[in-house]
Amino acid sequence: MSTPASPPTAAILVIGNEILSGRTQDANSGWLAARLAEIGIPVREIRVIPDNEAVIVEAVNALRAQARYVFTTGGIGPTHDDITSASIAAAFGVRLLRHPEAERRLRAHYQAVGSAINAARLRMAEIPEGATLIDNPVSVAPGFRLDNVHVLAGVPSIMRAMWDSLRPGLIGGPPVRSLSVTAFVREGDMAAGLGALQNAHPGVDIGSYPFMTDGRIGASIVVRGTDETLVALVGDKVADLLRALGADPEITPGA
Structure with missing residues (x-):
């Protein structure tokens, strides 16, 4: 796999006219x-x-050069507008x-x-040359991996099942930790x-991240990192800052 140096990073490509249209x-x-x-x-x-x-093609080639892992969702079904598999093949220059x-x-x-098996359903068996299959325990039609690009279904339940299949093969780094500090303080x-x-x-x-509750304006300050x-x-320092502004902040780990 041709990948950049660590730490590992990812990019996600959501493919579908239905997403862009708002449907x-x-x-x-x-x-x-x-x-x-x-x-x-x-x-x-x-x-x-x-x-x-x-x-x-343009997006896949740009992202696979920048991130260790690329994940696409959508466009691998049996209909005419499911063109992701063919497009990935074109991006890599393979059949x-x-x-x-x-x-x-x-x-x-x-x-x-x-x-009955028919030509439309058999389209879901068309995979770029050199790719390996990603199991689909929900509806069988597989996703696939080609180099650092992982091609997944667009239906959320199927995509999540495919994730369970591919997850053991991913090499990560230290997990990202987070906490949120929430208070009724204006961002300004x-x-x-x-x-x-x-x-x-x-x-x-x-x-x-600002919010409004019962006419009161506040914000959740999220701190994220691997340490x-x-x-x-830093979460404690954020809370101290908000207290100095007269607020009573609430710290929530993992949020």
Whole structure:
């Protein structure tokens, strides 16, 4: 596998016109990013792109050069607009071939459920040359891995089952730790202090996320990093900052 130097990073490519049109909400990228963080593979970029071969090829080639792991979701079903497999083959400059094991699984599955195998269903056995299959225990039609690109289904339950299949083969780093400090303080009042804390502690990421509850404005300050002790230290400093502004902050680990 051609990969950049450690630490490991990931990129997620969400493919589908239905996401861009607003018809379907993306339920995959956030879930996948959280699972990757748990095993020490932070996601550095998420893109949402249409079912367009040229766009998919450009995005896949850009992301696979930047991240150790790339995950795509969507576009590997049996219909005319499911073009992800062919687009991945084009990105790598390889042929799209009928995979014997994928075909065997599909034929056995549809025979078992009493449905006819047809040309549309056999499209799901067309895999880029050189790729290895990712098991699909839900609906059988496999995903696949080619170099550092992992191609998964768009249906969330199937994508998550595929994740369980591929997870043991991923090599991560220290898991990402996080905590949130929540208080009814306006962002403008704490911005300077938060900026100073971020500059003083580049080993963590500090993010501010405002909210409104019962007409009151507040914010959740999230501290993330791989050093659990440093995350806790900075979380305490954020809480001290908010107390100095007259708030009563609540610290929630893992949030």
